[in-house]
Amino acid sequence: MPAHKILIVDDEPQIRLLLRATLTRAGYRVVEAGTAREALSAKAIDKPDLILLDLGLPDRDGLELAGMLRSDKGARVIVVSAREETEQKVAALDLGADDYVTKPFNTDELLARIRVALRQRLETEAEQQRVEVGRVSIDLLRREVRRSGAEVHLTPKEYAVFAELAKQPGRVLTHAHLLRAAWGPAQQDQTEYLRVVMRGLRQKLEEIPSEPRLLLNEPGIGYRLSSR
Incomplete structure (x- = not known):
């Protein structure tokens, strides 16, 4: 079975580089986007299994994008953001995000959350x-x-x-x-x-x-x- 594909959506090149290295070492295939527009295009073309989404994007608020990326119940979405406010976390989860990780993050913890989200995706969809x-x-x-x-x-x-x-x-x-x-x-x-x-x-x-x-x-x- 092919390795899971993960889309990184973040406007900071350094964060994308860190995440790409971490995910690649863990055996995942990686796609990157630096804007909301690029993220929507990558989701349609590359069909990722999971999306790591930053909320501070230059062309559209990440909360709005979270709902759009998860609207078809396809890819799982984990928000990875510097926003620590509880209302921001609640809003993201209400809009369809599966989890919320605050920056700066521990890479081992993030990988564990990714494994959980992907496992839940497979279990949820197995009968279909x-x-x-x-x-x-x-x-x-x-x-x-x-x-x-x-x-x-x-x-x-x-x-x-x-x-x-x-x-x-x-x-x-x-x-x-x-x-x-x-x-x-x-x-x-x-x-x-x-x-x-x-x-x-x-x-x-x-x-x-x-x-x-x-x-x-x-x-x-x-x-x-x-x-x-």
């Missing part, structure tokens, strides 16, 4: 991470796909597209949505990439690839995963 449609199942937590009980090996792009469809079975996802999820925003017009991946998925997952019943095409729009 397995999707079964017909003879095919996907465990989003373990990144495993099975057909009739046997594990199916997908390429990274095949897995990214299938996982995105599996998160919302029955819903049509546009070509642009799937391309963005698997390739990033730079490839949103390259629908041929998506067609190649879908052909591969059908070969591996459908009973009769030429007559798909699982991975359905919505002409001119996108694809959906059958909900039956």
Whole structure:
């Protein structure tokens, strides 16, 4: 299973450097942002598992940003701030932050709080991470796909597209949505990439690839995963 990805949001380069070194040594993958705008962009593109958020950002108050970063119940948020006032801590927690650490902080304590937050995230979402449609199942937590009980090996792009469809079975996802999820925003017009991946998925997952019943095409729009 890939290492957890953590987004550091802090306008002080020295703090980001310290946190990056600490987290990298602990085995985490790290993404950095120095402004609220960069943080929102990094969250959308890099999809971190946890966010370390400073409240004193130059372009937007961190309290407002805390609610936006946690609004979809995805990444966990730990506020790491020099603000010591109780009302600030309460406000951050009320807006969706999972924990609050005051600067200056002890790195061992911060790592322990990160482990707790990530463990809670996995426990909370575990029941929502397995999707079964017909003879095919996907465990989003373990990144495993099975057909009739046997594990199916997908390429990274095949897995990214299938996982995105599996998160919302029955819903049509546009070509642009799937391309963005698997390739990033730079490839949103390259629908041929998506067609190649879908052909591969059908070969591996459908009973009769030429007559798909699982991975359905919505002409001119996108694809959906059958909900039956």
